[in-house]
Amino acid sequence: MKITIRRATKDDLIQIIRILASDKLGKLREDLSSEVSENYYAAFGKIDKDSSQMLVVAENENEEIVGTMQLSFIQYLSYRGGLRAQAETVFVREDCRGKGVGSKLMMFALDEAKQRGAHLIQLTTDKQRPEAVRFYEKLGFNASHEGMKLHFNLKSEEDK
Amino acid sequence: MKITIRRATKDDLIQIIRILASDKLGKLREDLSSEVSENYYAAFGKIDKDSSQMLVVAENENEEIVGTMQLSFIQYLSYRGGLRAQAETVFVREDCRGKGVGSKLMMFALDEAKQRGAHLIQLTTDKQRPEAVRFYEKLGFNASHEGMKLHFNLKSEEDK
Numbered sequence: 001m002k003i004t005i006r007r008a009t010k011d012d013l014i015q016i017i018r019i020l021a022s023d024k025l026g027k028l029r030e031d032l033s034s035e036v037s038e039n040y041y042a043a044f045g046k047i048d049k050d051s052s053q054m055l056v057v058a059e060n061e062n063e064e065i066v067g068t069m070q071l072s073f074i075q076y077l078s079y080r081g082g083l084r085a086q087a088e089t090v091f092v093r094e095d096c097r098g099k100g101v102g103s104k105l106m107m108f109a110l111d112e113a114k115q116r117g118a119h120l121i122q123l124t125t126d127k128q129r130p131e132a133v134r135f136y137e138k139l140g141f142n143a144s145h146e147g148m149k150l151h152f153n154l155k156s157e158e159d160k
Numbered sequence: 161m162k163i164t165i166r167r168a169t170k171d172d173l174i175q176i177i178r179i180l181a182s183d184k185l186g187k188l189r190e191d192l193s194s195e196v197s198e199n200y201y202a203a204f205g206k207i208d209k210d211s212s213q214m215l216v217v218a219e220n221e222n223e224e225i226v227g228t229m230q231l232s233f234i235q236y237l238s239y240r241g242g243l244r245a246q247a248e249t250v251f252v253r254e255d256c257r258g259k260g261v262g263s264k265l266m267m268f269a270l271d272e273a274k275q276r277g278a279h280l281i282q283l284t285t286d287k288q289r290p291e292a293v294r295f296y297e298k299l300g301f302n303a304s305h306e307g308m309k310l311h312f313n314l315k316s317e318e319d320k
Contacts, residue, residue, distance in 0.1 A: 017237065075203055078248075128304075141310045144288075145308070147304070152278070
């Protein structure tokens with residue numbers, strides 16, 4: 001499978017949301033109804049114009065979107081005023097898993113992080129995905145931290 | 161102890177860095193030498209002018225800085241175009257621990273996150289600090305994720 005990683009455009013958005021929504025955990029929190037799509041477009045606009053954010057897609061040889069990832073670059077005081085890269089919403093289309101798409105996305109993330117001068121790259125991955133933890137460990141990530149979340153609207157999330 | 165939480169100013173920076181550098185893990189990565197201090201000032205400038213970032217301090221009744229925390233607000237596509245709050249470098253001065261300073265910082269974080277419309281707040285905490293994990297769990301955080309880090313300059317970090 002020939003994979004190209006590139007910055008996402010507004011035209012990719014529907015395919016990206018479909019990938020998020022078809023995932024076993026993502027389907028609990030995404031919504032493909034037309035009433036909600038405005039939210040996604042508004043979010044895309046904010047991400048796209050922020051130079052500290054980078055939404056990317058993996059495209060196959062048929063110009064189909066088969067993966068996505070958001071990179072953030074955050075300036076901190078710690079580590080002597082260091083910049084951190086952070087990867088989030090790393091998703092690969094279900095029928096394209098196990099074919100190196102995730103590795104290509106992460107290689108892109110590592111390169112971009114180094115180019116921008118980040119001293120580390122971080123991410124959190126759900127403990128319900130042990131295969132993802134192993135995948136990141138193979139790339140050199142260390143599960144040194146607990147990734148803790150507090151949902152403000154947990155009840156309504158669970159109702160869905 | 162009367163604690164006020166407020167946005168950090170440039171004048172707080174030396175006290176903030178001293179708190180980071182006196183911590184058992186922080187002392188491995190911070191540097192109080194004058195040659196490095198320019199880096200901290202440059203980092204502060206970038207954080208301070210970015211409306212998605214908020215560096216705060218906890219101040220006691222003697223106007224001493226006894227704690228610090230950085231809040232970031234990150235726009236994602238997931239969760240129907242949701243905004244996330246993220247807390248990082250949450251530190252309390254060693255001689256002021258166990259006196260509610262951390263709780264005040266986190267209460268501030270939760271309020272600010274809700275005010276800005278975030279649907280969740282997240283953070284990672286080093287597994288070498290089990291007492292911190294329990295602290296965040298009491299506040300309602302769930303250690304649902306692995307917090308994974310990859311340091312690009314791991315060797316030089318270990319040499320220090």
